[in-house]
Amino acid sequence: MMQTNYKNIAFGPTRTQKLVRENGIIHFRLEQVLEPVPEKLTQKLIDWAENQPEKTFLARRAKTGEWEKLSYAETLRKVKAIAQYLLNLNFSNTETIVILSENSLEHALLALAAVHVGIPYSPISPPYSLISQDFGKLRHCLELMTPRLIFAQNGIQYKKALELASTLCPNAEIVTVEGGYGIDFAHLIDTNATSEVNEAFAKIEADTVAKILFTSGSTGLPKGVINTQQMWCTNLQQITQVFPFMSATPPVFIDWLPWNHTFGGNHNFGLALYNGGSLYIDDGKPTPQGVETTIQNLREISPTAYFNVPKGFEMLIPYLEKEPELRQSFFQNLNMLFYAGASLAQPVWNRLEELAIETIGEKIPIITGLGCTESGPSAMFANWGGAFSGLLGVPVAGMDVKIVPDGDKLEARYKAPNVMKGYWRNEEATLKAFDEEGYYKTGDAVKFLDENDSDKGLVFDGRIAEDFKLSTGTWVNVGVLKAKLISAGSPIVQDVVLAGLDKEFVSAILFLNADACRKYANLAADTDNQVVFQHELISDYLKECLSRFNQTATGSANRVEKIVVALDPPSIDLGEITDKGSLNQRIVLKHRAHLIEKLYL
Structure with a gap:
């Protein structure tokens, strides 16, 4: 599936098997076989310490500004x-x-x-x-x-x-x-x-518990996902088979993603260790202050793969545009850009590809997939150039994706050695997490990009539990509509919560990017957020954005009639924002009912 004008990167095979059962349930697998997996993660540390003892494994800047390295x-x-x-x-x-x-x-x-x-x-x-x-x-x-x-x-x-x-x-x-x-x-x-x-x-042994990763989930207090040695090692082998260039040449990462999340802690940290690579800890973050630290690190370290959330890529672009040397350092050894956590807005995607062409004469594949803390994290990838936001790809080796009809949706469920056996000291939640055949119920809705060619992979189709019906009986696909609205409002609109259960139309609570708003309205950096969000230029921008967005609507389910701006940030104590930084739609709607009332007066 490699497209022309992309850097020639060695990706794993994508040939799949699709089996449809009499009851409409589909089993979706990769033909490639899972290769042998080490029983213990730190066996890799022992091996690399013997084979390349002086190679840098981990590094972080000391207070002096110099890199403190561990071989x-x-x-x-x-x-x-x-x-x-x-x-x-x-x-x-x-x-x-x-x-x-x-x-x-x-x-x-x-x-x-x-x-x-x-x-x-x-x-x-x-x-x-x-x-x-x-x-x-x-x-x-x-x-x-x-x-x-x-x-x-x-x-x-x-x-x-x-x-x-x-x-x-x-x-x-x-x-x-x-x-x-x-x-x-x-x-x-x-x-x-x-x-x-x-x-x-x-x-x-393989079933020995390695660590517990807490995930906020959609309701209640955090649940502890049990990560065994087998689960972690298996997923790292699966990911390495998806990206074989990592084993061919030890990777170099410069990464800020937190290790209390499966993306940063299992995926990125794990891949560096598993493949004998080097991980430079980036103390920056995708914030106005933190991005400067990230940029300084990227001026010195040329990654072979770069991982970030969509907001992080968006904040990177102005620096890449202004600094040719930074751009050269960033792209020269890069094999892929990888995003997760949310949809990458198409304008951001397009600009990253344009900057790569300007710098090295070819595009760098932009990769994502689907997974969760419970699958350690990776279940599938779109590991080819020419993908697009929302394309999830095909399963990793050894993963059986069971696709189950749920109303007019299809839910993805997982069974594989990289899927958790349960939640830490929470038998009730564990029982609810699996179906009668032992498949983990993700709650993610998917559909095939091409019903006649499963090798083209799955597309994200929202979350089963988030979708709702209007009073007309029409279903609203929250995940897809939300992603489109964020993309249309980028960079001003940072996140969206949709409302409209049993109402005549869809409305939205908008959470704005304060710094993007200040820049757009030419306001001082210390201007209060609430003043910024209510500025006339921002209001006009949002009205125009909504008007443009609705021009492509084909019906009430993909049209947003009214919007309101949330003046206060989401609260972690109330559970409005998960520790991954994503919004909990149900909790936001509950605690901001007064905003919803405004929209439906």
């Missing part, structure tokens, strides 16, 4: 030392490790040490500790995990969260790198590793 050999030595310290604590079968803070070298070392000797660990979303006012989600995670050791990078920054943790978990050791709170992390590294470490490593 594979040094990483293994420190992992074994920390592992011995952990074994000395004599963890019970019910005790775990909790990591509260952001990506760091110490975070990585502690996580790998836990995985190496079979102690479950959980990286908790930093906003639960730093942004939340009531610590409700943090409290829930701590009570569920029963930690024996709790880690935070900075004891001062995380002081309130650590105080809560000490109260809830009085037997847990608190470890920090800086800030003088609890035990100094250096003490862990100074431990002398004994044969106990190798003995503990030898006992690890």
